Amino acid sequence: MKCESAQETIVLAVYGELPDDKAPEFEQHLAGCERCRQEFEAVKALSVAMSLVPSGDPPANLVARSRLRLEEALDAIPRGSWLARNWRQFGQGIGRLRGAPAAVSAVVVASLTLGGVSGYEVSQHSHASPVAQTRYSTVPPEDNAPDNVANVTSIVQEPNSENVEVVYNRLQPVTVSGSLGDPKIRQLLLIGARNRVNSEVKDDSVGLLAHECRAGHECSDGPVRDALLVALRYDKSAAVRLKALEGLQPYVSDDLRVRDTVLESLLKDPDSRVRTQAIGLLEPVGADSSVREVLHTVAARDDNPEIRLASRQVLDQIPQVQ
C-alpha cells in the first residue's frame, strides 16, 4: 500500500468502512510508516473534534410538538376523498380486468367524468353562496344506472350460460350549499383546489380560498395557506397563480415560507404579470437581505425591461442599511 492511497484508506478505517480483506495490508503499512500514522491520528482527532457537536436525541417537547402537528395535519386531510379511494380500488380493479382493455377504459372515462361533474356541482353551489346554513342533499340513486358507476370490482360468469354477475361501486354525488366561512365548505374547497381533472373547479377553489385569505378570514395557518403556496408554485394557469399571490399577500411579512415562495416566483415564474405582482408583494419586506439579493438579480437579468425597472425602483426606495 502506498502513502497516497493510504490517505483515503485512513478515512475509511476511521469510519469503519475498511473492507476486512484490506485491513492486514493497511495495518502493516501503518506499522512501518510514521507519516501515515500521524495522518491516522489526525483523522481520528478530527472525528473526535467533530463529535463535540453532539447529536443526541431530539428534546422531548420537540418530538411531542411535531407529532401533534402532524396528527392535526393528517386529520385535516379528508379520508377516503373520492379520488384517493377510487384510484386505489381502481388499481385493484384494473388487475382483475386486465383481459378486458375496453372495459377498463370505459371505467376510466366514467369515473373521471363523474368526478368532474360532481366536483363542479359543488363549486357551482358554493358560488351561489349567501346562505347562512349548510344544506346537504343526495341525488337519489337510479337502479338501472350504468352512469353512476365508480368502478367494477367483480365479474362472475354463470357456468354454461350467458349470464354474468357484476359487482360495482356506485358514486353518490352530493350537493352542499353554505357560506365561505363554513369549515365544511372550506374543506371541500381545499379538495377542489387539488382537482387535477377539472381545471374550472380547481381555479374557482383557489380563487375563493385566496379571497378568504386576502380578507383575513381564518387563514392563520395550515391547509389553506399551503394550498395557495402549492397553487403559486405549480399551477399551470397564470391566472390561478396570480390569485394565489393575492391571497398570500397578508402573510409575506410574517411567514418566511410564503416570502421564500414569492421570491422563487419572482425569479422563476414564466409569466411577467406574476413576476410583477410578486415585486409588489415584496416591497414592504425590503429589509430582508434575501429579498434585496433577489431584487438585484432580477433588476440585472430579467428578460422584461419593465420588471427590471420596477425592481430597481423598489431597491432605490429601501432605506440604506447602516
Added chain:
Amino acid sequence: MSADSLRIYPSPGAPFPVTDPTKLKSSQRMAIDPSVRATEADLIREAQAGSRTAFDALVRQYDQAVLRLALHLTGSEQDAEDIHQEAFLKAYRYLGNFRFECSFYTWIYRIVTNLCLDLLRRRKSRREDQAVMLDSSGEEIDLLTNVTDQRASANPDRELNRKILAERIREALDKLTPRERMVFELKHYQGLKLRTIGEILNTTEETAKNTLFRATRKLRAILAELR
C-alpha cells in the same frame, strides 16, 4: 491498532440495528429478525390500503430519527419541525408509489434528506448567519448540554473553550457544500454505512465515498486554520 475502536456508533435512539447492513441481503437489510421485517411490510401494505392507524405506527418507528437528523443538520427546532411535517405528509401522500424496491427506511430517509438539502441550499444562497442553534422560542441552545462532563462545569474557562470550539465546528460544517455536509452527517453523526448513504442519496457508494473524502479534507483544512 484497531480501526474499530474509533467508529462512531449510532446513538441509542437510532431505529436501525447496528449490524452491518451490507452483510445482509438487501431484502433483509432492515431487521435481523425476519418476523419484524414481515410486520413492517404488512404495516406498509395496510397503510397503502388506507389504514391511518397503520400509517401512524410507521410514523412512530421513524419520527425520532427524522427529527434528530433534521435538527442536527438545520440547527433549528422550528426547521426540524417543519421538515418532519413535510416529510411525513409527503410520505402519506405518495405512499402508494412505494413498491418495496428499497427498504422503507431508505425511502423515508430519501424524502427527509431531499428536504434538508433544499433547506441547506436555500440557506447557502441567503448567506444568513447560522452561527447559533436556536430553539423554537428563539433562545440559544447550549450545544454542550448533552455532553455530561462534570469536570467542565467545575472549570468555566475550559467550558468556554469547548463552546467556542463547538461553534467553530458548526461554522466549518456550514462551509461544506450541502451534499458534502449531508454525507458527512449521515456517516459521522448518524453512523450509516456508505452503501446505505449512496442508496438514500440516489447515487453510488463510490460517489458517497469520494464526497466523504472531500468533506473530511475540507474540515481538516478549516479547523487547522483555527489553531
